[in-house]
Amino acid sequence: MVKEKTGNRPTDEDLIERFQNGDLYAFDLIVKRYKNQLLNFIFRFLGNTEEAEDLVQETFLRVYRNRKAYQKVAKFSTWIYTIAGNLAKTELRKRKRRRFFSISELGYNEKDYDISDDAYNPEKDVDGRMKEAIIHNQIMKLSPKFRQVILLRDVQQLSYEEISEIVNIPLGTVKSRVNRGRLKLQEKLKFLLER
Amino acid sequence: MNTCQNYEGFISGYLEGDLQGESLLEMKNHISKCQSCSQKINNIKVLCLNLKKLAPVKTSSDFDTMLRARIKLDSKKKRYQTNWNLFPGNFRIPAHGISIALIIIAFTLVFLKISNFQNPTIPDAADNAEWYSGQPIQNQQSPDNLTVYSIDRQPAIRVISHRQNHLLGHTERGTETVADSTNLLAQENRLSDLQRNYYQTKTY
Numbered sequence: 001m002v003k004e005k006t007g008n009r010p011t012d013e014d015l016i017e018r019f020q021n022g023d024l025y026a027f028d029l030i031v032k033r034y035k036n037q038l039l040n041f042i043f044r045f046l047g048n049t050e051e052a053e054d055l056v057q058e059t060f061l062r063v064y065r066n067r068k069a070y071q072k073v074a075k076f077s078t079w080i081y082t083i084a085g086n087l088a089k090t091e092l093r094k095r096k097r098r099r100f101f102s103i104s105e106l107g108y109n110e111k112d113y114d115i116s117d118d119a120y121n122p123e124k125d126v127d128g129r130m131k132e133a134i135i136h137n138q139i140m141k142l143s144p145k146f147r148q149v150i151l152l153r154d155v156q157q158l159s160y161e162e163i164s165e166i167v168n169i170p171l172g173t174v175k176s177r178v179n180r181g182r183l184k185l186q187e188k189l190k191f192l193l194e195r
Numbered sequence: 196m197n198t199c200q201n202y203e204g205f206i207s208g209y210l211e212g213d214l215q216g217e218s219l220l221e222m223k224n225h226i227s228k229c230q231s232c233s234q235k236i237n238n239i240k241v242l243c244l245n246l247k248k249l250a251p252v253k254t255s256s257d258f259d260t261m262l263r264a265r266i267k268l269d270s271k272k273k274r275y276q277t278n279w280n281l282f283p284g285n286f287r288i289p290a291h292g293i294s295i296a297l298i299i300i301a302f303t304l305v306f307l308k309i310s311n312f313q314n315p316t317i318p319d320a321a322d323n324a325e326w327y328s329g330q331p332i333q334n335q336q337s338p339d340n341l342t343v344y345s346i347d348r349q350p351a352i353r354v355i356s357h358r359q360n361h362l363l364g365h366t367e368r369g370t371e372t373v374a375d376s377t378n379l380l381a382q383e384n385r386l387s388d389l390q391r392n393y394y395q396t397k398t399y
């Protein structure tokens with residue numbers, strides 16, 4: 001924690017290596033570094049904060065359990081995002097199955113996005129928060145394959161190369177998918193963006 | 196690149212500085228003349244800014260405590276069932292799969308029991324020295340083109356013979372004698388004789 005301010009910030013790869021060698025404090029640092037990033041990614045993907053937090057915990061549990069499986073050839077960030085992304089997709093499939101058996105299931109929609117929540121930057125005016133809610137809902141309406149890459153690229157600000165590794169699709173496909181996702185969102189949010 | 200739709204595919208590349216040379220010039224040329232495309236590009240620029248600025252959510256205050264508890268619990272659990280993690284990562288055998296497999300195994304066991312019970316005269320291969328040696332006991336011909344069914348219309352002989360093959364460690368299946376008859380009860384009565392023939396005419 002202190003190290004982060006001294007300019008001697010250990011890389012993620014340093015941390016996981018230390019953790020692999022038994023340093024539990026390094027694991028704490030990894031958690032600190034990634035918990036909010038991952039929460040934002042999964043929350044925007046699933047639309048529900050509680051479920052998202054549960055999956056972030058599950059992600060760290062898997063990192064803890066499978067720490068020996070990580071190899072330095074891959075970037076740690078892509079490894080952990082891959083784990084989180086797979087868990088989120090599995091959750092989405094489970095939901096689909098649940099919805100198939102339950103007519104009353106609401107799935108994601110406005111219900112899950114509480115715009116009065118403190119987490120949504122209370123300084124922002126009502127207009128701003130409303131705008132975010134609208135954007136969020138349109139993201140949720142994208143199909144998962146577009147939603148995932150849009151979130152990784154435009155919300156999480158990852159590189160195309162990283163996304164390609166996380167989603168396990170070719171670089172060119174990532175680029176065109178991001179582009180198409182943006183066009184879809186633009187189409188739906190025109191009224192908001194042109195103001 | 197002629198219609199606006201063709202240019203759409205290059206918007207992100209254009210905005211992110213990925214377009215170069217000829218393509219870049221063409222794009223610029225098109226935007227300068229096409230109101231619709233230039234509006235779209237502007238919208239996407241604003242959209243990306245908005246997405247980047249989306250208010251971040253934060254984990255709850257007890258996140259770390261909960262995580263620690265979860266890890267502790269998991270480690271404890273693992274100590275009790277160390278050898279069961281055949282499928283690491285996300286892979287899990289669906290519960291349904293396990294149930295179905297168990298049901299199939301149960302049915303097979305019950306079926307084998309019934310078949311044995313219904314056909315008590317089947318020679319126990321291990322005890323039948325003559326059959327075991329592969330030599331016919333009597334010079335009887337087995338009836339051709341017959342299928343032998345027990346009452347529940349299961350090809351009892353086939354299953355039992357395979358089982359016995361297995362017990363005896365035979366790798367090859369013997370010549371199978373099959374019977375075809377409409378009268379099931381009559382078949383049942385003839386079953387033991389047929390089975391004797393069957394085993395006797397087997398060659399390995």
Ligand SMILES: [Zn+2]
Nearest residue numbers: 199229231232
């Ligand atoms: Zn155009």
